[in-house]
Amino acid sequence: MRILLLTHYWAPETGAPQNRWQWLARGLVERGHELAVLTPAPHYPAGALLDSSPRFAPGAITRDESGAMIHRTAFRPYGVGIGGRGADQALAAVDGARLALARFGGRHRPDVVIGSVPGLPTLPAALAVGGALRRPVVAELRDAWPDILDSSHHWAGPSGGAGATGGADGDPRGVGAWAPRSLRHGAALVPPLVTVLERRADAVVATTESFAQALRERGMKRVKVIRNSAAPSDWVLPAPPPRRDGDDGRPELRVVYLGTVGRSQGLAAAVEAAVLAERRGARLRLRIVGEGARAAHIRATAERLGAPVEMLPLVAPEAVAEHYAWADTVLVSLQDWPAMSMTVPSKLYEALATGRHISGAVDGEAADIIRSASAGLVVPPQDPGALAAAWADLAADRSGLTASAGRQWLSRHARRRDQVTRYEELLNEVTHG
Structure with missing residues (x-):
């Protein structure tokens, strides 16, 4: 099976999304599948390029230690604010879609497209690529999207734990602090839009049973839990x-x-x-x-x-x-x-x-x-x-x-090889109707 993955996070960056896909990628490749990954040049968490080696430059193609073929997209440097990170994710998603259409058409078409969220712009990009290439799309939701957006007002102000000695855990440069009122009202439209996009996917991957159940209650019929894991x-x-x-x-x-x-x-x-x-x-x-x-x-x-x-x-x-x-x-x-x-x-x-x-x-x-x-x-x-x-x-x-x-x-409940098997089974289901 030929798998095309769009994701904003990949090694040599370190973090939960990167670690998850290293063992998933290795497991899928070891089972004979071809995995191509569209992902930005490594720049997480600081927002600046981590390694200036040509193999990580936008447009570069290399095979990494997982066995996957990595296609590097553009990115936008950012600081600590939410707005800069969002712009970076949007740019990388658009460039990933462009590269996908340029490199994976014709005889190079994948059998299935996966969009891994966050970043959130990856989801519409993966759907656009799947539609253009006439291939099924799997939306992987590593967090409770769009439910987490309902708490976005906390990102810019005090949050739990202030107690007797004080100490807010918000970000004064977050969405609520800089966004004009009209934009904040418009943001209320984002959660239902995300749900609409999730329903357009041929399948949805969740990492918890509770969120999977919430998705099913919203009418998503093919939802599978692929947990995170550790060895x-x-x-x-x-x-x-x-x-x-x-x-x-x-x-x-x-x-x-x-x-x-x-x-x-x-x-x-x-x-x-x-x-x-x-x-x-x-x-x-x-x-x-x-x-x-x-x-x-x-x-x-x-x-x-x-x-x-x-x-x-x-x-x-x-x-x-x-x-x-x-x-x-x-x-x-x-x-x-x-x-x-x-x-x-x-x-x-x-x-x-x-x-x-x-x-x-x-x-x-x-x-x-x-x-x-x-x-x-x-x-x-x-x-x-x-x-x-x-x-x-x-x-x-x-x-x-x-x-x-x-x-x-x-x-x-969460052996890595079992999670790889579950992913493989799901991909087989969507590619064979």
Whole structure:
């Protein structure tokens, strides 16, 4: 089968979308399928070109280590604002559609086209390419689109976790801050438009059961869940010791967060929780490893509150294990926006694979997974008091840091080879009617 994938994110960038498609691509290629990928020159997360090598330049064609053939499109540099990122995604999508029509017509036509979202402009671009080439289109929705747009007013202002010590997790340069009133009213038309586009696809891929059910209730008949995943074999970690002592001799709890430091993670609440846990007498250290649109804000909040928090930059994949080994518990955090209840962060799968205890400040399906896997504790999202109380209890009694059954849950519900099989089955269904 010849597969054409349009996506805004690809290696050597690092992140959840890039990691997901590396193992999916490798699995599909190993099974004999041809995969061509239209994706921008690598520029995430900073918005500037990561590598000036000619093999990454717009228009370049190379085969990467996954076995896929990568066709690089143009991109638009951007800063921290939402508007610049949207313009970048739109430009890359348009250029991807142009390259697709120029390079994949005639005898080179694919059997199926996949559009992976976000970025959101990739969806209409994939539909246009599929229509022009007369090929079925699969829309892959890695987040709850368009439901997440219903929370866009939070992107520009205070969000959960402000509590007693303050700390909004919004972006003053977000949509709500710069958009004129007429444009904000027009934005209300975007969610129904996205739903119309999703219905035009021959199939839709969701990453969670809860969002898949929501899509079916909107009349989408062919919806398949292809979960994110992680390989337990990649993580061989020593068990956390029965006691860790801080510099003052008190037992210490070590908490790590690894991943995107963006709007939807709501990490200001975790910073506040660390402060509140110390006020309860706990000795605690919170390590945040990653980059994103809210990194500077979270760092400033931690400094202002005098929080026991250290911020470290994004690390290479091979260096991630040492941070998990350092930690007693892994923080998985989301905002309390309605769409987040249908979201399972990709980092949750990685945390399950490590076997480490998980501190889940999440709701909905993510919370259900942590509970069903007996993988740790769950508190309501954006509730610093509840998270602080849970951490203080763990610091006082480390018997709660029991071995997680996360690896067994992954083996039963989200093995990578099983997810590749599910994708392969879906692609066969749409190509054969």
